[in-house]
Amino acid sequence: MNRAILLPALAGVLPLVSVHAASQESVRKVGGEVWNTKFLTRDTTDRWKFEAKPGTVVGAAVETSEFDPVLSLIRVSDDGEQVLVSRDDPGNASRLIHRIQVRGKYEIRVHAFEQKGGGNYRLMIARFAAQSAEIAAPIRGTISRDKRAACWFRASAGDIVTYSMRGSASIFTFYDARGRDCRRWHHALEVPVDGEVYVRLQGKPGTRFELRFDRAQRGPMPEGEGQKIELGGMRMHVFEFTGDQGDFRMIEMRHASVLGHRIVRRERKSGQVVVEPTRSVIGSLPVTSKGGCERRAFVVLEPGRFQFEVLSLVDSPAELDIRMTDPSLALSPGEPVRGSLEVGGARFYSFAAKPGEFLRFDLEAKGFDPLLRVSDHEGTLVVRDDDGGPGLASQASLLIRKLGTYRVQVASSGDGGGGDYELRLQRVAIPELVIGRVHEATITAGSWDYVHLTGKRGQEVFLSAKGAVDTRLEIMDPSGVVLGRDTDGGVGHDSLLAVRLPRDGVYTVAVGCDRGTGGYTLRAIDG
Numbered sequence: 001m002n003r004a005i006l007l008p009a010l011a012g013v014l015p016l017v018s019v020h021a022a023s024q025e026s027v028r029k030v031g032g033e034v035w036n037t038k039f040l041t042r043d044t045t046d047r048w049k050f051e052a053k054p055g056t057v058v059g060a061a062v063e064t065s066e067f068d069p070v071l072s073l074i075r076v077s078d079d080g081e082q083v084l085v086s087r088d089d090p091g092n093a094s095r096l097i098h099r100i101q102v103r104g105k106y107e108i109r110v111h112a113f114e115q116k117g118g119g120n121y122r123l124m125i126a127r128f129a130a131q132s133a134e135i136a137a138p139i140r141g142t143i144s145r146d147k148r149a150a151c152w153f154r155a156s157a158g159d160i161v162t163y164s165m166r167g168s169a170s171i172f173t174f175y176d177a178r179g180r181d182c183r184r185w186h187h188a189l190e191v192p193v194d195g196e197v198y199v200r201l202q203g204k205p206g207t208r209f210e211l212r213f214d215r216a217q218r219g220p221m222p223e224g225e226g227q228k229i230e231l232g233g234m235r236m237h238v239f240e241f242t243g244d245q246g247d248f249r250m251i252e253m254r255h256a257s258v259l260g261h262r263i264v265r266r267e268r269k270s271g272q273v274v275v276e277p278t279r280s281v282i283g284s285l286p287v288t289s290k291g292g293c294e295r296r297a298f299v300v301l302e303p304g305r306f307q308f309e310v311l312s313l314v315d316s317p318a319e320l321d322i323r324m325t326d327p328s329l330a331l332s333p334g335e336p337v338r339g340s341l342e343v344g345g346a347r348f349y350s351f352a353a354k355p356g357e358f359l360r361f362d363l364e365a366k367g368f369d370p371l372l373r374v375s376d377h378e379g380t381l382v383v384r385d386d387d388g389g390p391g392l393a394s395q396a397s398l399l400i401r402k403l404g405t406y407r408v409q410v411a412s413s414g415d416g417g418g419g420d421y422e423l424r425l426q427r428v429a430i431p432e433l434v435i436g437r438v439h440e441a442t443i444t445a446g447s448w449d450y451v452h453l454t455g456k457r458g459q460e461v462f463l464s465a466k467g468a469v470d471t472r473l474e475i476m477d478p479s480g481v482v483l484g485r486d487t488d489g490g491v492g493h494d495s496l497l498a499v500r501l502p503r504d505g506v507y508t509v510a511v512g513c514d515r516g517t518g519g520y521t522l523r524a525i526d527g
Contacts, residue, residue, distance in 0.1 A: 026040075026041070026044070027047045028047065028048050030048050030108070030125050035122050035124050036124070037120065037121075037122050038123065040067070040111070042117060042118035043112070043115050043116060043117070043118065044111070044115075045110065045111040045115070046109065046110045046111070047108075047109050049106075049107050050107075050127065052103070052106050052127060053100065054100055054101055054102060055129055055130070056100045056127055056128070057128050057130045057150065057152070058073060058097065058098050058126070059096070059098075059179055059198075060073070060095065060097075060108050060123065060124065060125045061123070062094050062095075062110055062121055064092050064120060065092055065119075066118070066120055066121070067092075067112040067113075067117035067118055067119050068088070068092065068113040069093070069094050069111075069113075070086065070087070070088045070094060070110070070111050070112065071086070071109070072087070072108070072109045073085045073106065073107075073109075074106065074107045074109055075102070075104060076104070076105045076106065076107060084106075087179075088113060089178075095178065097175055097177075097178075097179035099130070099152065108125055128148065129150065130152045130198060131149075131151040131152075132151065132153070133151045133152065133153040133213060134213075135153060135161070135213050135214065136213070136215070138210050140209070141209055141211070142207065142208050143169055143201065143202070143204060143206060143207040143208075145205050146205075147205055148202050149201045149202075151199050151211065152196050153197055153213055154195070155196075157193050157268070159215055160188055160189070160190055160238060160309070161191060161215055161216070162189075162213070162234055162235055163188075163189070163199075163212065163213050163234075164187065164211075164214075164234040168203055169201045169202065170203060171201055172199075172200040172202045173199075174200075175197070176191060176192055176195070177194065177196055177197070178193060180192075182197065186260050187311075188216070188311055199211070216236035216237065216238045217235070217237045218238045219237070219238075221240060221251075221308060221324045222239075222322060222323050222324065223324050226321050227322055228319060228320065229322070230317055231317060232317050233312055233314060233315040233316050233317050234314070235312050236310065237320070238307050239307065239309075239310070240305065240306070241306055242303075242304070242305050242306070243300035243304065243306055244303045245300060248298075248350070248405075249325070250296065250297040250324070250327050250348070251308060251322065252293055252295050252324075253322045254292055254321040254322075255292070255294075255318055255320045255321070256292065256318070257312060257316070258312075259312060259318065260310075260313055261294070261296070262278075262308075263282055263296070265282075265305065265307075266306075266307055267305070280301070280302070281302040281304060282298045282301060282379075283298060283299040283300075283378040284297070284298045284379055285299070285407070285409065286373060286381060288345065288411045288412070290344025290345075295346065297346075297409075298379060299375075299378060299379040301378060308324075327347070327348050328350040329347075329349050329350070330351070331349035331351045331423070332425070333351070333425050334425075334427070336422055336423065337349065337423050337424075338420065338423075339420070339421055340418075340419065341368065341412065341419060342418050343417065344412075344416060345411075345418060346409055346410065348408070349408040349423065350408075351405070351408070351425060352405055352406075353403075355400055355477075355479055355480030356430075356476070356478065358398070358400075358427070358429075358430050359397065359399075359400065359426065359427060360395070360397045360425075361383065361385070361395065361423070361424070362389060362424040362426075363385075363389070363422070363423050363424075364393045364421065365421040366419050366421070367418070367419030368412045368418055368419045369386070369387070369392045369412060369414070370393065370394050370410065370421055371385075372385045372386070372388075372394035372396060372410065373408070373409040374407070374408050374409075375409070376402055376406055377404030386413045399508070402480050403480065410423060430452050432453075433453045433522065435461070435525070435526045436526070438521050438523050439522040440519065440520070440521050442517070442518065442520075443469060443471075443513040443517070443519075443520060444513065445513055445515045445517060447512070447513060448510050448511065448513075449511045450509070450511075452508060453507045454506050454507070455504070455507055456504050457501060457503045458501065459501045459527075461498070461499055461500075461501060461525070461526065461527060462496070462527055463495075463497040463498075463499075463522070463523070463525075464494065464496050464522070465494060465522050466520060467494075467520025468516070468518040469493070469515070469516040469517065469518040469520060470487075470493040470514045470515055471493065471511055471512065471520055472512040472513070472514065473509070474510040474512070475507055475508070475509050476509075477503065477505070477507055478503065483502070483507075487514075
């Protein structure tokens, strides 16, 4: 089988109707489980005929780039024709799956939407027997001569089901009630719609297997005080919580097992449970995980309902101690804070800042090598320093470019030490650049100097940086938007930049140096 595209059944059956086949329709006999490439005559229907007995699972998938395909499963009898399933999925592919209830004659029909159109298409039809299975009860079976086996179980939209296998058979694929592949994470699958879930296995003929399915346990995320739970081998526990934009959270888990974990946002849309990746709605911060404690720190970027999924990756049960907190403390410029870092731990501090502010961070410690991290309001790491100050101390500077709440993390280099520390945040005064006057300074390779320029909306300003070093220029408006950059726009290595100021306020001009050390002059001229 080249591709697995079998689709699970609808719970109900449509009533008996008269289904009129278009003229010039093609009648074909269903063969093996392979892709069939055919041509659909415009405004007609292709019929694929077969016989089936109760318990047979029929799955079909059609793909084309030339028309909007509709796929149907029809039961044909002396009493007429009965539409069991009809699918017109979005795009240029449709899928269906159904478990046959009555022995008889059946057809898979392919036609264009509203019988308008035609062209080349690919169709696969699969028929297989499947054992019934129950959640939380083992099912035993044997791989058949065609190297496959199958089973099915009922589930509801939003269920997360784990599976464990004994024997040398392996999972081939899962199909939901619409015939689509179920999303999987390790040995857990997500059920998007109500109905039957079909499982196909493969292995050596005659191989016996035992398969078990279990629903994930659910409960609210414990906040503040920790909660201890017993997590069964190969099982999952789902902790649910809500988050508002800007919320900062850290999840801590203490355990002695092998676990997988992730955060997802789940929303119900059009009767389906949609899993959204958290890359766009969660901003993750780097954080230490040592001493038998796993940590996950993050900022909520978009509000919603979230799930923290913890999955056991081994057969043996595990004891888990988990909690979620906002561990950050307030940090004010000019007011040093003292604390004690546990071995392998992390401490967080938060402060508000606006574009154009220039800040300096100093972190000193006794008994360990301190590591300083600063993240912006989206969780993006903007500063990381180890040993930037005297001795083992950390020291770093930051020009604020975005309005919001910033977070400082105190950790240990190597994430293994701990002890007392002192953290200081200072606002560094930025000199004023006056129109018509010259600003002189010395700069080193790889560094930046900053000056403030007060301007008015519509004002035209020319900026010129000259010196013995290779300079570059940048100007940022009061909201943090970069209005222009220049390297070597003047004579030689000099920089020259012309801008029209979009608003009243204080602008930040940055002078950088790519190589060399020396003096430079910066001048602003009113255009």
